[in-house]
Amino acid sequence: MISVLAIGLVVVTSLVVGIYGVRAARSTSDFLVASRRVSPNWNAMAIAGEYLSAASVLGLAGLLLKNGLGTMWYAVGFCAGYVAVVALVAGPMRRSGAFTVPDFAEYRLGAPRLRKLCGFVVLVIMLLYLVPQFKGAGVVLALVSGTPYWVGVLLAGIVVSGSIAAGGMRSATYVQAFHYVIKLLFIAVPAIYLVAYAGPEVRAQALHPEWGTHFPETTPVEFTVDTRFGLDEPVTVTAPDGTTIDLAAGDHTASEGTRYVFPEGAAVPHPQGLPDLGGERWSTPLLDSGGYPLFETWSTLLAITLGCMGLPHVIMRFHTSPTARTARRVAVGVIALLGLFYLFPVVYGLLGRVLTPQLVLLQGTDTVAVVLPAQAVPGSAGTILTALVAAGAFGAFLSTSSGLLLALAGGLSHDLFQGSVPRLRLAVAVGACVAVLLALPAEAIDINVLVVWAFTVAASTFCPLLVLGIWWRRLTLPGAASGLIVGGVTATGAVGWSILLPTPPGWATVLLAQPAAWTIPLAFATMMAVSRLTRPPDWAEHAVLRLHSP
Amino acid sequence: MRQVHALGVDLRDGLHGRSVHAAAKRLRRLLSADGVVLADLDGPVAGHGGRPDPEEVESLLAQVFEYGGNARTRLGDGTTVCAVPLTVADELAGALVACGDPVESDVEAAAALVSDSLDHAALRRARDRIAAADLRTLRAQISPHFVHNALAVIAALVRTDPDRARHLLSDFADYLRYGFSEKGDYATVADELEAVQTYLELQRARFHDRLDITVRMAPEVLPVAIPFLVVQPIVENAIRHGLERKEGRGHISVSGFGEGPLCVIEIEDDGVGMHPELARSLLAGTGPESRSIGLANVDQRLRAVYGPEYGLVIETALGEGTKVTVRVPRFTRGVVAQ
Numbered sequence: 098m099i100s101v102l103a104i105g106l107v108v109v110t111s112l113v114v115g116i117y118g119v120r121a122a123r124s125t126s127d128f129l130v131a132s133r134r135v136s137p138n139w140n141a142m143a144i145a146g147e148y149l150s151a152a153s154v155l156g157l158a159g160l161l162l163k164n165g166l167g168t169m170w171y172a173v174g175f176c177a178g179y180v181a182v183v184a185l186v187a188g189p190m191r192r193s194g195a196f197t198v199p200d201f202a203e204y205r206l207g208a209p210r211l212r213k214l215c216g217f218v219v220l221v222i223m224l225l226y227l228v229p230q231f232k233g234a235g236v237v238l239a240l241v242s243g244t245p246y247w248v249g250v251l252l253a254g255i256v257v258s259g260s261i262a263a264g265g266m267r268s269a270t271y272v273q274a275f276h277y278v279i280k281l282l283f284i285a286v287p288a289i290y291l292v293a294y295a296g297p298e299v300r301a302q303a304l305h306p307e308w309g310t311h312f313p314e315t316t317p318v319e320f321t322v323d324t325r326f327g328l329d330e331p332v333t334v335t336a337p338d339g340t341t342i343d344l345a346a347g348d349h350t351a352s353e354g355t356r357y358v359f360p361e362g363a364a365v366p367h368p369q370g371l372p373d374l375g376g377e378r379w380s381t382p383l384l385d386s387g388g389y390p391l392f393e394t395w396s397t398l399l400a401i402t403l404g405c406m407g408l409p410h411v412i413m414r415f416h417t418s419p420t421a422r423t424a425r426r427v428a429v430g431v432i433a434l435l436g437l438f439y440l441f442p443v444v445y446g447l448l449g450r451v452l453t454p455q456l457v458l459l460q461g462t463d464t465v466a467v468v469l470p471a472q473a474v475p476g477s478a479g480t481i482l483t484a485l486v487a488a489g490a491f492g493a494f495l496s497t498s499s500g501l502l503l504a505l506a507g508g509l510s511h512d513l514f515q516g517s518v519p520r521l522r523l524a525v526a527v528g529a530c531v532a533v534l535l536a537l538p539a540e541a542i543d544i545n546v547l548v549v550w551a552f553t554v555a556a557s558t559f560c561p562l563l564v565l566g567i568w569w570r571r572l573t574l575p576g577a578a579s580g581l582i583v584g585g586v587t588a589t590g591a592v593g594w595s596i597l598l599p600t601p602p603g604w605a606t607v608l609l610a611q612p613a614a615w616t617i618p619l620a621f622a623t624m625m626a627v628s629r630l631t632r633p634p635d636w637a638e639h640a641v642l643r644l645h646s647p
Numbered sequence: 648m649r650q651v652h653a654l655g656v657d658l659r660d661g662l663h664g665r666s667v668h669a670a671a672k673r674l675r676r677l678l679s680a681d682g683v684v685l686a687d688l689d690g691p692v693a694g695h696g697g698r699p700d701p702e703e704v705e706s707l708l709a710q711v712f713e714y715g716g717n718a719r720t721r722l723g724d725g726t727t728v729c730a731v732p733l734t735v736a737d738e739l740a741g742a743l744v745a746c747g748d749p750v751e752s753d754v755e756a757a758a759a760l761v762s763d764s765l766d767h768a769a770l771r772r773a774r775d776r777i778a779a780a781d782l783r784t785l786r787a788q789i790s791p792h793f794v795h796n797a798l799a800v801i802a803a804l805v806r807t808d809p810d811r812a813r814h815l816l817s818d819f820a821d822y823l824r825y826g827f828s829e830k831g832d833y834a835t836v837a838d839e840l841e842a843v844q845t846y847l848e849l850q851r852a853r854f855h856d857r858l859d860i861t862v863r864m865a866p867e868v869l870p871v872a873i874p875f876l877v878v879q880p881i882v883e884n885a886i887r888h889g890l891e892r893k894e895g896r897g898h899i900s901v902s903g904f905g906e907g908p909l910c911v912i913e914i915e916d917d918g919v920g921m922h923p924e925l926a927r928s929l930l931a932g933t934g935p936e937s938r939s940i941g942l943a944n945v946d947q948r949l950r951a952v953y954g955p956e957y958g959l960v961i962e963t964a965l966g967e968g969t970k971v972t973v974r975v976p977r978f979t980r981g982v983v984a985q
Contacts, residue, residue, distance in 0.1 A: 200978040416867070
């Protein structure tokens with residue numbers, strides 16, 4: 098109940114900040130204050146606030162718990178993305194005056210058709226990114242209020258589109274900066290408290306993974322989905338009616354709704370196909386789901402790092418900076434703020450492995466950050482901590498999905514259906530509906546898997562377009578268009594296949610699940626090859642020059 | 648037919664465009680001549696195929712330009728060369744020279760075709776110039792209007808409050824520098840706001856401080872480029888026609904925020920308002936002469952720059968105040984603040 102209140106409070110506060118956040122100047126002498134440009138620090142906080150999504154707050158800790166230490170590479174990638182942004186696009190993008198990637202495409206290549214194509218790619222990326230956000234919000238709401246998952250998702254959709262319609266994003270900079278603070282506080286404070294409260298023994302266990310393969314105390318486990326799990330040694334569990342059941346070592350199937358109470362010291366069962374918690378595969382600092390850890394790690398890292406610059410809602414925030422120089426300073430600030438934040442999901446992941454290993458079995462690792470405080474700290478303190486984390490997670494959802502929805506609605510109303518009077522609110526409602534509908538069947542898919550999908554598509558489409566558009570004057574319209582299509586289709590198709598359809602074994606699995614390492618070079622190569630065959634427009638030289646002249 | 652059309656496209660930019668050589672090649676094929684030369688009044692500009700000596704061409708051109716009619720000559724190898732004048736707007740503009748026994752009437756028809764294309768090119772250039780001049784006139788329309796008001800205010804204050812008059816005068820100087828700057832047609836929202844500030848400072852002096860002002864600008868729209876002097880005329884209109892006639896204190900608020908890809912600026916006053924019909928006629932430019940300057944002008948310029956759907960939106964009723972909304976894309980190709 099406290100959690101629901103805390104979430105409500107976050108929503109209401111951000112609405113107030115959004116509508117009245119801009120200080121009103123009452124006399125003319127205040128005018129210059131009002132018209133002073135936003136400082137780089139505020140802007141950096143706003144970008145970080147919009148960027149830190151449910152994937153960072155919930156997904157990262159969950160994936161760490163489930164797949165092992167290699168997951169930390171995600172955090173590295175999320176930060177490193179801004180290094181690429183600073184080095185390659187922030188300054189020139191600001192000089193072009195373009196607000197979105199489609200704007201940039203029109204500026205650089207001057208074709209309304211390419212603008213439409215870019216608008217479509219924006220749509221795909223934004224939807225892929227929105228679905229995990231709604232999933233995260235649905236899971237959190239379901240957890241704290243006890244409603245079914247679909248109610249949570251629906252509610253989240255109503256809250257976010259309602260807040261945009263009410264003007265909650267009017268002063269987007271202040272809302273998003275506010276959300277960064279909320280997220281940092283609500284995630285960091287419980288994390289620090291938990292580390293202190295857990296005591297030396299749990300801390301030691303958290304840092305030495307091999308100790309965490311047994312239940313620390315008698316633990317009830319409820320299976321919310323049908324699960325096949327494996328046991329390394331026989332265990333005697335208790336059913337709710339008091340009867341005891343002997344489970345032999347080997348594979349077992351638990352149907353939906355089954356409740357078992359595992360005794361203290363029993364081995365933690367692990368779902369089929371996942372690494373043993375704390376085992377050798379878990380502790381290897383590489384991403385390893387299909388047996389080719391080095392390739393998988395590199396590919397994921399590439400997708401996240403290069404995908405960052407292609408995310409439409411990220412790139413448009415640099416438009417707020419008055420000059421190219423401040424745009425770069427802002428991006429550097431963002432790296433620092435993100436680096437600070439990503440310390441904390443790791444805490445939840447590591448502690449979660451010791452204190453809430455049952456989540457792996459329940460395929461509910463995305464909730465570890467919310468479940469952990471109540472498990473670790475009994476009584477009202479735990480409830481309050483849970484409320485904080487839940488509110489922080491919901492804030493993450495709210496800020497990111499507001500930004501995403503607006504970018505998506507902008508793409509719909511401005512780029513795809515250019516010429517008609519922009520109907521932004523309608524587009525927001527449509528976008529929210531589609532995202533909610535897609536999120537409903539996505540409960541079983543990990544947040545970060547979906548987020549990386551969005552990053553992969555962005556890295557294989559907009560990253561080549563921006564990098565070549567800024568740094569290579571021979572880029573042509575047919576080149577850009579064919580690169581976008583090739584990159585977009587291969588990246589979307591490969592990851593989609595690996596998630597939705599059975600994949601062939603061996604190398605193919607990894608190549609499909611983490612395709613960035615081949616789709617990005619493919620998109621670059623297509624753009625360059627086709628551009629070589631065609632003639633760049635007359636003004637290309639001039640357009641590129643303006644991107645780089647101070 | 649396609650060749651004829653393509654010829655027109657090649658000559659889009661006149662005799663000095665990039666595709667004039669392609670046009671010469673096409674003409675040679677159309678006339679099935681040995682060679683073709685296109686010349687302006689200064690001499691040949693483009694040619695294709697085998698050509699006679701430059702002196703021969705020069706003398707032919709001299710004949711054409713002197714008598715304004717066709718000229719032909721027989722070369723040493725027995726073929727004839729024929730030159731026909733090109734006329735644009737009834738004035739001699741150049742000549743078409745074809746060699747290799749061409750049929751004279753064909754060359755004349757081709758010359759007529761080329762003349763028409765050149766005429767079109769000239770008209771097109773003129774149209775662009777007119778559009779640019781229109782924009783400049785519209786811009787200039789605002790300034791004298793305001794200059795008069797401002798100087799009147801300052802003149803009234805010179806005796807009673809010299810300090811303030813001096814302060815206002817320096818504000819006014821800043822404003823003029825902005826208003827008359829030759830930097831380009833676009834400014835950032837932040838620059839516009841400063842202009843509005845100076846304007847309101849001057850107006851407050853005139854209203855003896857019975858004017859309340861609220862400004863609320865989301866920082867993310869400040870660097871957005873918009874056409875020069877868009878906000879100020881609307882504020883001016885709100886004061887002149889909304890608040891001036893109102894008894895007691897008046898309130899005007901200027902707010903700006905982002906709405907997805909759009910930048911929205913709202914100017915709201917609680918003055919006397921106007922009849923919606925009047926607002927409509929003002930935007931259409933058919934309103935009473937005394938009021939037809941500000942809003943219609945801004946509306947026209949916004950439409951000219953961003954397209955017909957981005958005009959001003961006026962919400963008003965008699966006695967209900969007025970709210971004017973400017974809604975423009977944050978990025979439009981070619982709109983860059985200098």
